[in-house]
Amino acid sequence: MQQALLHKGNSRSSMLLYAVLCCFLMAASMVCFGQPDVSSMSYKIKGYRENGIYGPKDSKVGYSIKLKNVINDNQKGNIYVDVQNDLQQSLYHEDIPLFIKPGSSYSKDVEIDVAKLPTGFYNIVFSITTNHYNQFLSYVFSVEPEKMKPTGVRPNDFASFWDNARNELANTNPNYRVTRRGDVSTNGNDVYLVEFQSLGNATIRGWLSVPKSRGKNPVLYRLPDYVTPVAPESRADMAVFTLDVRGIGNSADIGRLDYSSFIVNGLGSRETYIYRAVYMDCLRGIDFICKNAADLKIDPAKIIVTGTGQGAAIAAVVAGFDNRVKGLVLDRPTLVDMRTTFAVGEIKTLVPWPIPAFKGFFNANRLSLDNFFKTWDYFDALSFASLIKCPTLVGTSLKNGVSLPQCAYNFYNQVLAPKREIYSCPDNEVGIDQSFYIFENNWIKETLRLSY
Numbered sequence: 001m002q003q004a005l006l007h008k009g010n011s012r013s014s015m016l017l018y019a020v021l022c023c024f025l026m027a028a029s030m031v032c033f034g035q036p037d038v039s040s041m042s043y044k045i046k047g048y049r050e051n052g053i054y055g056p057k058d059s060k061v062g063y064s065i066k067l068k069n070v071i072n073d074n075q076k077g078n079i080y081v082d083v084q085n086d087l088q089q090s091l092y093h094e095d096i097p098l099f100i101k102p103g104s105s106y107s108k109d110v111e112i113d114v115a116k117l118p119t120g121f122y123n124i125v126f127s128i129t130t131n132h133y134n135q136f137l138s139y140v141f142s143v144e145p146e147k148m149k150p151t152g153v154r155p156n157d158f159a160s161f162w163d164n165a166r167n168e169l170a171n172t173n174p175n176y177r178v179t180r181r182g183d184v185s186t187n188g189n190d191v192y193l194v195e196f197q198s199l200g201n202a203t204i205r206g207w208l209s210v211p212k213s214r215g216k217n218p219v220l221y222r223l224p225d226y227v228t229p230v231a232p233e234s235r236a237d238m239a240v241f242t243l244d245v246r247g248i249g250n251s252a253d254i255g256r257l258d259y260s261s262f263i264v265n266g267l268g269s270r271e272t273y274i275y276r277a278v279y280m281d282c283l284r285g286i287d288f289i290c291k292n293a294a295d296l297k298i299d300p301a302k303i304i305v306t307g308t309g310q311g312a313a314i315a316a317v318v319a320g321f322d323n324r325v326k327g328l329v330l331d332r333p334t335l336v337d338m339r340t341t342f343a344v345g346e347i348k349t350l351v352p353w354p355i356p357a358f359k360g361f362f363n364a365n366r367l368s369l370d371n372f373f374k375t376w377d378y379f380d381a382l383s384f385a386s387l388i389k390c391p392t393l394v395g396t397s398l399k400n401g402v403s404l405p406q407c408a409y410n411f412y413n414q415v416l417a418p419k420r421e422i423y424s425c426p427d428n429e430v431g432i433d434q435s436f437y438i439f440e441n442n443w444i445k446e447t448l449r450l451s452y
Contacts, residue, residue, distance in 0.1 A: 039070070040069070040070060040071045040075065040130075040132040040133045041067055041068065041069060041070060041075065041100075041128070041130070041132070041133040041135070042067070042068045042070055043065070043066065043067050043068075043128070043135065043137075044064075044065075044066045045063055045064070045065050045066075045126060045137060045139070046063065046064050047061075047062070047063050047064075047139065047141060047426065048060065048061070048062040048063070048064075049141070050426070051424045051425070051426055052139070052140060052141040052142060052398050052424060052426035053141070053142050053145065053424050054114055054141060054142065054143050054144070055144055056144060058114050059113070059114055059115075060111045060112065060113060060114060061111070061112045061114055061117065061122075061141055061143065062109055062110065062111040062112070063109070063110045063124065063126075063139070064107070064108075064109050065079065065106075065107065065108045065109070065110065065126065066105065066106070066107050067098075067100060067105065067106040067107075067128070068100075068103075068104070068105045068106075069100040069101065069102055069103060069104055069105075069106075070103075071102065071132060072102045072103075073102060073132065074099065074100070074101055074102065074131075075098070075099070075100045075130040075131060075132050075133060076098065076099050076130055076131055077098045077128070077129045077130030077131060077133070078095055078096060078097055078098055078128075078129055078130075079095075079096040079098055079108070079126060079127070079128050079129075080093070080094075080095055080096075080125075080126070080127040080129070081093060081094040081095075081096065081110050081124065081125070081126055081127075082124070082125050082127075083112065083122050083123070083124045084122065084123050084125075085118075085120055085121070085122055086120060086121045086122070086123075086344045086406060087343075087344070087347065088347055088348075091117065091122070092112055092116075094110065096108060096110075098128070098130060100130075110126075114143055117143045118143070119143055119144045119145070119147045119148055120142065120143060120145070120148065120406075121140060121141075121142045121145065121398070121405060121406050122140065122141055122142070122143070123138060123139070123140055124138070124139050124140075124141065125137065125138045125139075126138075126139075138399075139399075139426065139427070140398035140399050140405070140426065141398070141426070142398065142405065142409075142424075145405070145406075145409040146409065146412075146413055147413075148406070148409055148410055148413060149410075149413070150337055150339075150340065150382055150410035150411070150413065150414060151337070151339040151340055151343070151410075152337055152338075152339060152377065152380055152382040152383060152410070153339075153373070153377050154377065154383045155374075155377050155378055155383075158377075158378060158383060161270065161378055162321070162378075165199070165276055165279070165280055166280070166283070166321070168199055168280075169198065169199055169280045169283065169284060172197055172198065172199060172200075172201065173197060174196045174197055174198075174284060174287060174288070174291075175196060175197050176194070176195070176196045176288055176291065176292060177194070177195040177196070178192050178193070178194055178195075178208070178292065178295075178296070179192060179193045179195075180192050181193050184207075184232050186234055187212075188211060188212060188213065188234065188236055189209045189210060189211055189212060189234040189235075189236075190209070190210050190212055191207060191208070191209045191210075191232045191234070192207070192208045192209075192210070192296070193205065193206075193207065193250075194206045194207065194208050194241070194243075194288060196284060196288055198246070198277065198280055198281045198284050199276075199277045199280045199281070200254075200277065202246045202251070202253065202254050202277065202281070203251065203253050204243065204244070204245070204246060204251045204281045204284065204285075205243075205244055205249075205250035205251050206230065206241060206242055206243035206244060206250075206251075206285065207230065207231065207232040207233070207241070207242050208239060208240070208241045208296065208298075209232050209233060209234040209235070209239060209240045209241075210239045210296055210297055210298065211234075211235070211236055211237070211238070211239065213236075214237075214297070215297065216297060216298065216299040217238050217239040217297055217298050217299060218238040218239070218298075218299050218302035218303070218304070218448050218450065219238065219239045219240075219241055219289055219298050219299065219300075219302065219303045219304070220235070220238050220239070220240045220241070220304050220306060220444070221241045221243075221285060221286070221289065221303055221304065221305045221306070221315075221318075222240060222241070222242045222243075222306050222307060222311065223243060223245075223282055223285075223305065223306070223307035223311040223312075223314045223315050223318070224242070224243065224244060224245060224248065224249075224307070224310070224311050224314075225307065225308050225309040225310050225311045226259075226262070226263070226309055226310040226334070227248055227257065227258065227259050227262050228248070228249075228311075229244055229248055229249025229250070230242035230243060230244050230249060230250075237445075237450070237452055238450075239296075239297075239298045241285065241288075241289060243281070243282060243285050245278045245281050245282065245314075246274070246277060246278060246281055247262060247265070247274070248262070251281070257274075260357060260360075262274065263354050263357050263358070264357060264358065264360075264361040267361055267372075267375065268365065269375070270375045270378050270379075273375060273379065275379045276378075276379070278314065279314065279317050279318070279321075279379075282314050282315075282317070282318050283318055283321055283322060285318075286303065286305075286318060286322050286324055286325065289303060290324060300324065301326070302326055302448045303324060303325055303326055303327075304325075304326065304327040304328070304329060304444050304447070304448065305318050305319055305325050305327070305328055305329075306328070306329035306330070306331065307329075307330070307331065307333075308331040308332060309331075309332060309333065309334045309402075309403060310334055310335055311331075312329075312330035312331055312332065312333035312334070312336075312381075313330075313333050313334060313335040313336050313381040314381075315328060315329070315330060316328065316330060316333065316336070316381040316384055316385065316388065316411070317381055317384050319384075319388045319390055319392075320384030320385070320387035320388050321384075321387075323389060323390070325390050326390055326391070326447065326448065327390055327391045327392075327393075327444060327447040327448065328388060328390055328391070328392045328393070329392075329393045329395075329440055329443070329444070330392070330393070330394045330395065330408070330411075331395045331432065331436075331440075332395060332396060332397055332400055332403035332408070332432055333381065333394070333396075333403060333407070333408055333411065334354070334402055334403050335354070335379075335380070335381060336380065336381040336382055336407045336408065336410075336411045337380065337381075337382045337404075337406070337407035337410045337411060338373070338376055338380050338382075339373065340404065340406050340407050340410060341354075341355065341404060341407055342355060342369070344404055344406060345401075345404070348401070350401070352401045352402045352404075353402055358372065381411060382407075382410060382411050382414065385411050385412075385414035385415050386414050386415070386416055388415050388416070388417055389416065389417050390417055391417055391418075391419035391420065391447045392412075392415050392417050392419070392420045392421075393420075393421050393422075393423065393440060393443050394408055394411065394412045394420075394421070394422040394423070395422075395423045395425070395432055395436045395440065396408035396409070396422065396423070396424055396425070396432075397424075397425045397426075397427075397428040397429070397430075397431070397432050398424060398425065398426045398427075398428075399426070399427060399428060399429045400428065400429060400430065401429065405424065408422070409422065419447070421443070423436050423439055423440075
């Protein structure tokens with residue numbers, strides 16, 4: 001068996017040579033033995049840590065490999081193991097010879113000394129190739145991510161910039177309107193169309209669903225994902241307030257914005273950038289809850305703000321602005337720590353959103369990345385993290401290419417709230433484990449001290 005080697009520094013050339021060798025051997029096996037059949041072998045690969053997070057008490061990062069030959073012929077080949085950091089630099093590789101008789105099983109533990117891996121995130125791939133079988137598997141793990149330090153920069157006039165925006169909001173008459181909608185109300189919940197005015201006198205609309213059978217209801221204030229219209233959402237145990245931000249869904253009076261145009265709308269100036277107004281739209285939603293609580297059977301002392309993707313980032317901003325928020329839940333946040341998003345995302349084969357949208361704007365407007373960050377740093381949710389004092393829960397998926405776990409942890413590490421938790425799911429590339437939502441529901445009840 002070839003000994004595993006740790007490589008220091010940038011080893012792109014060795015990584016490429018290694019990949020070429022893997023491809024050559026795989027191709028050679030196909031020529032000699034025919035097209036591999038993925039049904040000829042069963043496999044199970046399990047990390048030592050179920051959530052993929054290794055801490056200071058772990059001496060090894062490890063994965064247990066179990067294979068079974070399910071055909072009536074010997075299988076001979078190799079398992080190629082490669083570990084790369086989030087800059088795609090290969091730090092470890094191992095070539096494991098493989099021979100399995102018909103009906104027999106094979107077990108192997110791949111272990112790496114934690115001490116040899118700096119704090120951060122890693123991708124480990126297993127390329128299993130035999131005369132009958134070919135499989136490529138990828139997993140993500142992290143070493144002490146709570147020690148990671150973010151690269152965000154909060155501008156010196158950050159506070160005064162946002163004070164001006166909030167003063168402008170305060171000087172805009174909200175003109176709250178609440179209309180019960182019998183067509184969408186249910187046997188258990190009254191549903192109301194909510195309307196109010198925000199910056200520029202834009203009309204913002206949302207849905208409030210309130211349980212009929214309860215007295216004062218805690219409120220789950222759910223903010224929208226990127227260009228995703230909201231709908232009424234009913235629960236039996238609390239009121240739910242969902243909001244369409246300007247340009248989307250029911251709040252598109254100013255003009256409807258689409259997937260490509262929303263994120264760069266007004267980006268030429270921090271004063272005109274759309275997220276300045278969007279954040280104020282959502283902050284006014286807190287004002288609405290508190291101003292209308294008595295009439296709508298909702299409890300302004302028990303507000304949880306939450307969101308997925310973009311909605312998570314906006315929720316973080318609202319919680320940073322307003323101490324009336326009593327709990328914050330972020331589900332796979334995007335638009336958080338954009339400097340890390342660019343550093344990690346730009347070198348990927350498939351560059352993730354929102355990098356292509358931003359770069360298209362840069363090219364069309366001759367804007368440099370440095371000048372972009374001079375604007376973006378006012379809006380990055382990371383800049384608001386240290387302002388958050390309420391209990392905070394962050395959910396992240398380690399394999400998600402858009403909501404990067406590096407960014408989620410960088411945000412989480414800056415939150416100063418005495419109660420904070422992060423929930424890591426190791427295998428989801430898009431969604432998140434259902435177990436997170438069970439945990440989230442219990443976390444909300446505990447945070448608000450609800451007995452039901």
